[in-house]
Amino acid sequence: MNPEAGLIGMKWAKFKARVDHIIHPHKKENIHNPEIVFQxxxxxxxxHAQSGNNVDWQALVQHPKxxxxxxxxxxxxxxxxxxxxxxxxxxxxxxxxxxEQTAVIIMQELEQTVPMVVERNFRERNVGVNIDKLGEKAREVQEKFSQWKHSLSDDVRWDAVPNNVKGLDLSNFETERQTAERFQKALRKLQEEHPGKSILVISHAYTMTAGLAALSQAIPDSQGSVFQHVSNTGYFTVRSKHIVGENTSFQIVHSNTKGTQVFEKGK
Known part of the structure; x- marks a missing residue:
């Protein structure tokens, strides 16, 4: 074997791994034995952990437990x-x-007593009057809105704002970009008001998905798109790179979008 070729191969492998990490910073996940990167x-x-709405998508309520x-x-x-x-x-x-229920249970297990505050910019994405439609399978959406060009597998929920599609009321419907912007605004606020503090944020699937995409520099365009789903108790660690007023820069240093694995008895 040519030693030089072997060396080039090793360098290429390292370079490829580095590029893959930059493009997909949250790709590597250890689900079976997860370790959290946090400082x-x-x-x-x-x-948040599983709520009633996550079990029955066709019977959504505003404040599920x-x-x-x-x-x-x-x-x-x-x-x-x-x-x-x-x-x-x-x-x-x-x-x-x-x-709030998720936060209380987590902190009880941690045996830590710290202040708890509300930041509405971490709320779930506002889907306006279409809340019942977000539970439909991709196949059902395709049948209703055949003029909307898309490619969705049936194991994901649709999450886009199609343009000029009949049957949808887009009033008060937040786009992924709008959701990502308020998510980052909330992060900046935390850094400004609580510099150097270690913070636990309990948020929601669509908001976290948009935020994760934005922080990974994969913000969706105006047509919308489907990103990697964040499961119940899925998480990611955010670290500030530098703080200059509105130009606070953040990076994702670790993520596990699958969350904690809990198996029900008999299954």
Whole structure:
């Protein structure tokens, strides 16, 4: 074997891995034995645990509570954080019942007592009067809106704002870009008001998806698109690179969008 060729191959492998990390900074996930990357001053954003709305998409309510499985997921998240010796100075929720329940259970498992505040910019994406439609499978959406060009598998929920499509009321409907902008605004606010503090944020799927895409520099265009889904208790760690007023820069240093794994008895 040519030693020079072997060296070039090794360099290429390292270069390829580096490029892949830049393009997909949240790609690598350890689901079975997750370890959380977190240091003092970081912000850990966690999706709330399973709620009633996550079980029955066709019977959505405005303020669902956690299911028994959801409570178990939140406890598992707390145990994971405790195992990794993560300590928080502040807890921030969107203000929703399911987010607050998740936060309380996690902190109980951590045996930490810290201030808890509400930041509405971490709330779920506003879908206006179309809340019932967000539970439909891709196949059902395709049948209703055949003029909308798309490519969706049936195991994902649609999450886009199509232009000029009959049957949708787009009033008060937040785009992914708008959702991502307020998510980042909330992060800047936390950095400005609580510099150097370690913070736990409990947010929501669509908001986190938009935020993750934006922080990974993959913000969707005006047509909208479908990104990697954030499961219940899925999370990612946000770290500020520098703080210059409105130009605060953030980066994703770790993520596990699958969340904590909880198996029900008999399954």
């Amino acid at each position: 003092k001053g970081d912000i850990l954003v966690v999706r 956690l299911t028994e499985k959801g409570k178990a997921q939140a406890k598992a998240m707390g145990k994971l954080l405790k195992k990794n010796k993560v300590k928080f100075d502040l807890v921030v929720t969107s203000g929703s019942t399911r987010a």
